[in-house]
Amino acid sequence: MVKPLCACLALISLTLITACQPQPAVDPSLLLVSNVSVVDVEAGAVAPGQDVFLRDGRIAWVGRAGTSELPEPGRSFAGDDLFIIPGLWDSHVHVFSTEGEPDFALPLYILHGVTSIRDMGALISLDDQREVNEQIETGARIGPRIINAGAMIDGPPGSWPGQMVASTPEEGRARVREAAALGWTSIKAYSLLDPETYRAIAEEADALELPLYGHVPESVLLTGAIAAGHDVIEHFGRVTKACSTEEQAMIEGARAALASDDPFPALMAEMATHAFTTLETWDAEICDGAIAALVESGVAIAPTLMVADFYLGDDPEPDDPRLQTVPQSVRAAWGEPDFRRTAMTEDLLAIAPDAVQQDRDTFKRAHDAGVIMLASSDAAFLNPFLFHGATLIDELERYVLVGLTPREALATATLNPARLFGEESETGRVRQGQRADLVLLRANPLENISAVRELEAVIANGRVFDRAALDDLEATLRLRANSDASN
Numbered sequence: 001m002v003k004p005l006c007a008c009l010a011l012i013s014l015t016l017i018t019a020c021q022p023q024p025a026v027d028p029s030l031l032l033v034s035n036v037s038v039v040d041v042e043a044g045a046v047a048p049g050q051d052v053f054l055r056d057g058r059i060a061w062v063g064r065a066g067t068s069e070l071p072e073p074g075r076s077f078a079g080d081d082l083f084i085i086p087g088l089w090d091s092h093v094h095v096f097s098t099e100g101e102p103d104f105a106l107p108l109y110i111l112h113g114v115t116s117i118r119d120m121g122a123l124i125s126l127d128d129q130r131e132v133n134e135q136i137e138t139g140a141r142i143g144p145r146i147i148n149a150g151a152m153i154d155g156p157p158g159s160w161p162g163q164m165v166a167s168t169p170e171e172g173r174a175r176v177r178e179a180a181a182l183g184w185t186s187i188k189a190y191s192l193l194d195p196e197t198y199r200a201i202a203e204e205a206d207a208l209e210l211p212l213y214g215h216v217p218e219s220v221l222l223t224g225a226i227a228a229g230h231d232v233i234e235h236f237g238r239v240t241k242a243c244s245t246e247e248q249a250m251i252e253g254a255r256a257a258l259a260s261d262d263p264f265p266a267l268m269a270e271m272a273t274h275a276f277t278t279l280e281t282w283d284a285e286i287c288d289g290a291i292a293a294l295v296e297s298g299v300a301i302a303p304t305l306m307v308a309d310f311y312l313g314d315d316p317e318p319d320d321p322r323l324q325t326v327p328q329s330v331r332a333a334w335g336e337p338d339f340r341r342t343a344m345t346e347d348l349l350a351i352a353p354d355a356v357q358q359d360r361d362t363f364k365r366a367h368d369a370g371v372i373m374l375a376s377s378d379a380a381f382l383n384p385f386l387f388h389g390a391t392l393i394d395e396l397e398r399y400v401l402v403g404l405t406p407r408e409a410l411a412t413a414t415l416n417p418a419r420l421f422g423e424e425s426e427t428g429r430v431r432q433g434q435r436a437d438l439v440l441l442r443a444n445p446l447e448n449i450s451a452v453r454e455l456e457a458v459i460a461n462g463r464v465f466d467r468a469a470l471d472d473l474e475a476t477l478r479l480r481a482n483s484d485a486s487n
């Protein structure tokens with residue numbers, strides 16, 4: 001169903017075939033990155049003059065340049081004047097949202113130094129997704145490692161095609177068991193679930209030791225989700241709503257809408273009023289209570305702050321180079337009126353900037369209080385102007401704009417996801433024993449987060465993409481996007 005990048009490209013031109021050859025003239029099983037500055041995100045410090053020795057896709061040794069007692073490595077990569085950081089994570093993406101999307105999306109992550117992603121919902125089966133994972137792992141396909149987390153359960157009638165739907169606690173439990181039997185290792189709750197069904201899903205997921213991700217349903221209080229054992233809440237706005245003196249009233253409004261004859265439009269109408277209510281009734285004391293509950297429970301948030309730009313109408317210029325790596329057909333769809341934007345009334349548009357600012361302020365407040373944040377883009381061809389790879393970088397810059405330090409922003413894309421997803425021994429640090437998922441930068445990202453744009457090389461699963469290889473990859477994607485061969 002999904003073709004590997006190389007198989008499709010081979011038909012197009014010699015340039016493309018060249019770009020698909022094993023990358024590049026460096027033996028990935030044995031590599032010395034010499035005399036590089038190692039960025040320690042945890043300590044917020046840089047250790048200059050280090051050698052990083054990679055063997056069989058792992059970091060075999062890190063230490064002062066020239067002092068390794070390891071055998072002479074096969075190849076070396078000069079790290080002089082470069083900074084090495086752990087490969088980045090994007091903790092909320094949709095790479096399987098449309099046919100052919102992985103062929104573009106997956107290499108775009110590598111192109112931006114993103115070596116791990118959590119996929120939050122898809123049109124294709126888990127088996128087909130795992131086939132893609134396997135192709136990446138074996139090197140047949142260029143892409144990041146993927147956590148497949150798209151087992152979505154929604155209330156009736158469902159918000160998107162492909163979701164499981166549950167309208168009673170019994171059905172909710174059954175859907176969780178079915179997902180587990182299919183091999184899913186987590187559950188994603190969605191907005192239309194009623195409170196009882198949601199709690200049953202949470203209980204069943206807990207019994208089967210599946211983490212619970214996803215939206216806090218519109219009919220559930222934030223504290224209700226925390227009590228139910230929700231592990232990662234997607235999109236920050238739900239926390240801001242819990243800072244309102246009227247959260248309970250808004251939840252009851254949502255419940256009434258869901259119980260009506262035509263629940264979906266009723267809920268949409270109800271939700272439109274919540275933006276005004278939240279803006280007018282945000283309360284610092286209530287907010288700090290909600291935030292304290294999140295900190296105490298260890299619930300993490302995938303904030304997806306860049307999504308706000310879409311609602312503000314802050315679209316990229318037509319000549320934005322990122323558009324050139326998006327297939328023509330998708331670009332055309334992004335130019336059409338979007339149902340999410342056309343649903344916004346004049347009044348809603350008028351308050352949008354203030355609502356977004358309130359969201360950002362609350363995000364900063366929650367972060368500073370200790371809520372675990374997971375850098376996340378919500379990139380998908382179905383989500384206009386949220387770019388695979390590039391938007392994660394924008395998101396990190398957004399965190400700094402909102403007030404995080406560059407070190408704190410980097411932690412949301414390295415240390416935090418590694419810890420949250422149980423991969424601390426595998427990724428998130430430049431440390432012996434970790435996977436060789438690394439990024440080499442020409443500037444120090446602890447001084448300026450925009451240094452993550454200054455890529456000199458990306459090492460993904462031990463495979464090295466130097467600057468020339470990254471440029472080749474980008475040229476390949478542009479050519480394909482503009483010929484739209486997959487569509």
Ligand SMILES: [Zn+2]
Pocket residue numbers: 092093094120378
């Ligand atoms: Zn999403």
